[in-house]
Amino acid sequence: MSSSASTLARAARLYEAPVGKKAVMAISGVILFGFVLGHMLGNLQIFLPPGIDGKFPIDAYGEALRHNQPLLYGTRVVLLIAVIAHIISAIQLATLKIAARPVAYARYTPIASSYASRTMYWSGPILAAFIVYHLLHFTTGTVHPSFRDLHVHDNVIAGFSVWYVSAFYILAMVLLCLHLYHGIWSMTQSVGFSHPTYTPKIKLGAKAFAIVIAAGNISIPLSVLFGVVK
Numbered sequence: 001m002s003s004s005a006s007t008l009a010r011a012a013r014l015y016e017a018p019v020g021k022k023a024v025m026a027i028s029g030v031i032l033f034g035f036v037l038g039h040m041l042g043n044l045q046i047f048l049p050p051g052i053d054g055k056f057p058i059d060a061y062g063e064a065l066r067h068n069q070p071l072l073y074g075t076r077v078v079l080l081i082a083v084i085a086h087i088i089s090a091i092q093l094a095t096l097k098i099a100a101r102p103v104a105y106a107r108y109t110p111i112a113s114s115y116a117s118r119t120m121y122w123s124g125p126i127l128a129a130f131i132v133y134h135l136l137h138f139t140t141g142t143v144h145p146s147f148r149d150l151h152v153h154d155n156v157i158a159g160f161s162v163w164y165v166s167a168f169y170i171l172a173m174v175l176l177c178l179h180l181y182h183g184i185w186s187m188t189q190s191v192g193f194s195h196p197t198y199t200p201k202i203k204l205g206a207k208a209f210a211i212v213i214a215a216g217n218i219s220i221p222l223s224v225l226f227g228v229v230k
């Protein structure tokens with residue numbers, strides 16, 4: 001067997017074990033988290049005024065990304081692979097969990113699991129549905145009331161001027177917050193890291209990150225609804 005074939009076979013064997021699936025989930029989660037952070041920072045440019053050329057910085061940013069084809073398509077491919085890997089490993093881990101406990105507890109009283117951890121398996125599918133809606137809204141414009149390609153500023157303002165669309169985004173961002181909080185935190189548990197001093201700090205850091213991302217994103221529809229950005 002060639003060395004690359006044996007590396008593949010070893011990777012496949014590792015993936016068979018729950019720890020392999022958890023590793024795939026963690027790695028794809030880190031990639032998605034990196035995108036969500038970068039995307040939020042990019043989107044916050046909505047608060048910047050137009051430059052001397054009259055162009056909104058977020059429009060110039062959108063154009064620059066669109067014209068950098070290797071970056072755009074490279075990012076899209078990596079994101080697609082990460083999303084598929086994240087979903088498949090989540091379904092397989094959930095199936096293993098159910099198989100390990102086929103009979104439900106007579107009385108289920110969650111002790112160690114937090115509210116966020118119990119929401120993972122339903123916040124995940126709702127977030128996946130949100131992403132599909134979001135792409136149809138701001139990328140293809142299919143479900144947008146007045147979409148104009150490369151006019152990101154106007155598209156965002158018009159999109160969030162519809163209150164129930166903004167409400168859906170805000171709800172999705174609250175779920176994203178819970179999902180990120182538990183995801184970042186449980187990743188450290190999956191790699192076996194547990195320390196009396198650092199574990200509570202990691203938990204606090206995960207909470208802070210998740211809140212910053214959700215708050216940054218939520219500030220956009222709220223600012224449109226309250227006329228802060230026009």
Ligand code: HEM
Pocket residue numbers: 036039043062072076079131134135138139150152155156169176217218220221
């Ligand atoms: C209020 C929060 C958000 C706003 C205002 C926003 C805004 C946008 C806009 C304007 C685009 C289109 C950019 C363009 O085509 O020029 C876009 C694309 C996208 N957004 Fe968001 N977004 C938000 C939250 C999110 C979240 C939470 C996720 C993921 C969980 C996400 C994932 C994506 C993806 C995957 C794309 C497609 C990127 C591509 O073209 O390849 N967005 N977003």
